[in-house]
Amino acid sequence: MNLPRIHLITLGVKDMAVSRAYYEAMGWETAPISMDEITFFQSAGQVLGLYLQDALNGDTGLDAPRPGGMTLAVNTHGREEVDALFAKALEAGATLLKAPHEMPWGGYTGYVADPDGHPWEFTYVAQLVPDKSGALTLPDKL
Amino acid sequence: MNLPRIHLITLGVKDMAVSRAYYEAMGWETAPISMDEITFFQSAGQVLGLYLQDALNGDTGLDAPRPGGMTLAVNTHGREEVDALFAKALEAGATLLKAPHEMPWGGYTGYVADPDGHPWEFTYVAQLVPDKSGALTLPDKL
Numbered sequence: 001m002n003l004p005r006i007h008l009i010t011l012g013v014k015d016m017a018v019s020r021a022y023y024e025a026m027g028w029e030t031a032p033i034s035m036d037e038i039t040f041f042q043s044a045g046q047v048l049g050l051y052l053q054d055a056l057n058g059d060t061g062l063d064a065p066r067p068g069g070m071t072l073a074v075n076t077h078g079r080e081e082v083d084a085l086f087a088k089a090l091e092a093g094a095t096l097l098k099a100p101h102e103m104p105w106g107g108y109t110g111y112v113a114d115p116d117g118h119p120w121e122f123t124y125v126a127q128l129v130p131d132k133s134g135a136l137t138l139p140d141k142l
Numbered sequence: 143m144n145l146p147r148i149h150l151i152t153l154g155v156k157d158m159a160v161s162r163a164y165y166e167a168m169g170w171e172t173a174p175i176s177m178d179e180i181t182f183f184q185s186a187g188q189v190l191g192l193y194l195q196d197a198l199n200g201d202t203g204l205d206a207p208r209p210g211g212m213t214l215a216v217n218t219h220g221r222e223e224v225d226a227l228f229a230k231a232l233e234a235g236a237t238l239l240k241a242p243h244e245m246p247w248g249g250y251t252g253y254v255a256d257p258d259g260h261p262w263e264f265t266y267v268a269q270l271v272p273d274k275s276g277a278l279t280l281p282d283k284l
Binding site: 005022091118 | 144155168170230231256277
């Protein structure tokens with residue numbers, strides 16, 4: 001039985017160049033699959049992401065802009081696992097933010113807020129599936 | 143060279159009983175060292191914490207209550223490493239929240255905000271030092 005994991009921590013940012021430069025100065029290395037609107041950094045079995053705040057707000061369904069917004073994500077092995085986690089969270093007292101749905105880029109993802117409003121994403125992305133140990137490692141390309 | 147790590151993710155919570163019950167329902171197991179005002183969950187080489195929001199605000203020095211507040215922490219091997227990370231972050235463009243200082247419970251800790259305001263803690267706690275691989279494992283007692 002693997003320990004529970006948070007696979008991706010996403011920080012909402014205003015200016016990608018500024019924020020990417022800051023994290024690179026702190027020792028994080030921008031992964032090759034990064035794009036203009038999103039930066040990925042590989043950590044040990046986990047990924048730290050920088051994502052434009054407006055886009056993050058759009059994804060989570062949180063209508064008010066939240067400066068310094070942050071989301072935590074669990075990556076799964078399939079759509080059924082996303083649906084199951086989503087149902088479990090609602091049953092446990094989470095609030096619906098966005099029901100699981102297909103994303104334009106190919107993922108299947110949903111968001112809930114925990115009892116204090118922290119947004120959690122449950123997601124299936126074929127190129128970003130954890131290994132047997134539960135670790136998430138970024139591919140060289142998407 | 144180990145990959146960079148986030149050792150502790152702390153979520154600010156209003157009602158510890160409600161939030162702890164939620165995370166337990168989601169499969170996280172409350173660690174024995176948890177206390178009334180703080181809950182620790184062991185993940186793979188990382189710790190997820192629930193901490194009363196008022197106390198978290200006090201620690202970070204963020205004066206306005208931030209519902210859904212969250213901090214990311216890097217645990218180090220000594221006070222000098224905390225000071226060095228702190229200086230590096232300020233040099234890289236972070237904002238000072240609280241300079242490193244001794245905590246009443248024995249730790250040495252400081253907080254900065256990244257360019258978008260996300261609070262990061264650099265900390266040394268003798269009982270919570272990462273191992274050679276960089277992983278942080280909770281002790282059975284503090």
